[in-house]
Amino acid sequence: MAGFIEGVSRDQTVLFPDRLDDWIGEDHLVRVVDLFVAELDFMDLGFSRSQPAGTGRPGYHPSVLLKIFIYGYLNRIPSSRRLEREACRNVEVMWLTGRLVPDHKTIADFRRDNGPAIRRTCAQFVELCRRIGMLSGACIAVDGSKFKAVNNRDRNFTKNKISSRLAHLEADAERYIKEMARLDNQEEGQVCSEKVANLARRQKRIREEIDRLKTLEAALPEAPDGQISLTDPDARAMATSARLSGLVGYNVQSAVDTDTHLIVAHDVTNQGFDRTQLLPMAISAQKVLGHKKVHVIADKGYFSGTQIFACHEAGISVTVPRPETSGNRRKGKFVKADFHYDPERDVYHCPAGRELIYRYTRQEGGLNVRRYWINECQNCELQDQCTSGKERRISRWEHEYLVDEMRNRLGRDPDPMTLRRCTVEHPFGTIKAWMGSTHFQMRRLKNVRTEMALHVLAYNIKRAVNIIGVSQLMTAMAE
Known part of the structure; x- marks a missing residue:
């Protein structure tokens, strides 16, 4: 054997x-x-x-x-x-x-x-990839992802969280007081004294916690974003894609080349939303690639009229789906997309074939918005499917032709949103898999940006090696 x-x-x-x-x-x-x-x-x-x-x-x-x-x-x-x-x-x-x-x-x-120097080193490798022809710059996908900070959720405080905790602690303190009073009235002896002393110690700890929370509550008005994080002061509570879930962390932004999946530009913010990040990421990608004309695709979380127009002014074409803020579609009613705009006559055609004409212009959220409607809705056979008011009104942003162009690009094949999802979510998934179930090692926003730069540099090196190999990459470096 x-x-x-x-x-x-x-x-x-x-x-x-x-x-x-x-x-x-x-x-x-x-x-x-x-x-x-x-x-x-x-x-x-x-x-x-x-x-x-x-x-x-x-x-x-x-x-x-x-x-x-x-x-x-x-x-x-x-x-x-x-x-x-x-x-x-x-x-x-x-x-x-x-x-x-x-x-x-x-x-x-x-x-x-050496945070700034490390971040410049990360950008230096991207410049190397551009110089040797690995970055085509034909299309860039932008997205954000939430990364956990060192700060635990229990050490992050908001007004609602403090109010909820205070309510529970006040109820517990009252319950302990009532229990001590009951023991004093109904029981005697050493056992009773020990029970009362134990309850008194618990009640004292609760009162100390209540005082601590009230001190934090008094400091909230002066805190950024109305939040206080004790371990990492720059970390913020953020909602995630999971329903009724969230974390305390940072919002990492990345711009990824759709051909090679290399991260062209990145940034870290402590804002829990992406609406203001389209222009900064698009401009960063444009500078890195050295192209005047850049096409950027992003999800509907980046939709912002001011950001889209600013990108257009910078020579950057963007494709971002417009979020549907109306609930009419779920109710089986017509939505704005069902109304056709005629640019030559500056009118909207409704599903019944009637024309909604221009009435006036007003400012909404810093944007000039034109208003259109018709006075014949009460006699229309489709009114129940359209509006419950006297007339159906349509708003049009003065630069909405940019949104129309984006809608046309979204209808083409291949689907830009599928390309975006297959491109920009790949690096995030890879980096998070490297991090495992852990979080950023460092505290404060400037240090977290340094740590993210190291993650991005490591990812880009591995990605470049996978694309062209070690020997070819080293030959390009030596030239």
């Missing part, structure tokens, strides 16, 4: 290769990291301590610590303490750093103190 495979004795002498380089294959990913960092101008990027000090103990060159972090985010190791351990035992990290082992505080301080 055959035995099991047996390992080598721990006492056996082993002849390892004499060079660390022999452990690293020619097409290994760390060679890309090493060459990319070697080509950077650390002074120009703004890294601190790029020049050695004249006195004192020599420090680590920024390239060493940057390599450690890029390797860490490529391999799902964002923690500075874990990176310190990897520098002691991981042959790949030893090869990258020349067997240097910075302590975890030095590693963490580098990430904290």
Whole structure:
């Protein structure tokens, strides 16, 4: 009968290769990291301590610590303490750093103190991809995703949350007082005294919590967005796509090339909505790509008349579905899309074939809106399907031709929204899978932006390698 495979004795002498380089294959990913960092101008990027000090103990060159972090985010190791351990035992990290082992505080301080430089380094790799022809810039998909912060939901406070907690705590405190009074009246002895003392301690803790919540409630009016987060002051409670669910975190924005799925531009905000992010992300993508004409697609959460027109003025065409704010379609009634606009005569044609003519213009939300209606609705056979008022009124934004053009693009094949979903949600899913069930390691918005830049840089490096391979990418870097 055959035995099991047996390992080598721990006492056996082993002849390892004499060079660390022999452990690293020619097409290994760390060679890309090493060459990319070697080509950077650390002074120009703004890294601190790029020049050695004249006195004192020599420090680590920024390239060493940057390599450690890029390797860490490529391999799902964002923690500075874990990176310190990897520098002691991981042959790949030893090869990258020349067997240097910075302590975890030095590693963490580098990430904290060099945020802007790290973000510029991320942009530098995107510029490299553009220079070697990997970014066509034909179409860019924009989307946002919520990422969890260090701050727990129980340490984030809003007016409604504090009011609800105070109501429950006041009820508990009252219940304890009544129970102590009942015990005093009905029971005697040592057991009764212990019960009353225990209830008194609980009631005291509740009163302390009530006082703490009232202090927070008094500070709410001066807090940004009416929220207070105790662990990470910049984190905000945000709704997610899951029904009746939410998290305390940040809203990460990304602009992704639809051909290669490379992240062209990104940003992190603590606003829980996307309406104001279309123009900033489109402009960022336009600058990175170096194209005057850029086509951007986004979901209906980005629909904003002012943002769409500003993109048009900047030479950026956008495709964003218009959200349906009326409930008429669910009621089986006509909606605005059922009314046809005639630009030559400046009238709307209703489903009954009548014309709604222009009446006046007014401002709504900073936009000039034209109003159209007809006075014959009461005699129309389709009135029950159209309106319950005397006349059906239609509003038209003065630049609504841009919305009409977007609607026409949405009706073409292939479907832009399908392209958007298959493009921009892929990087978010990949990065969140790398993060696992954890959250951002750092606190405050500026530091979270640094951490996200490292995630994006790691994603783009892996994506570029998957597209053109290690050798071709390294050849392009060296040119």
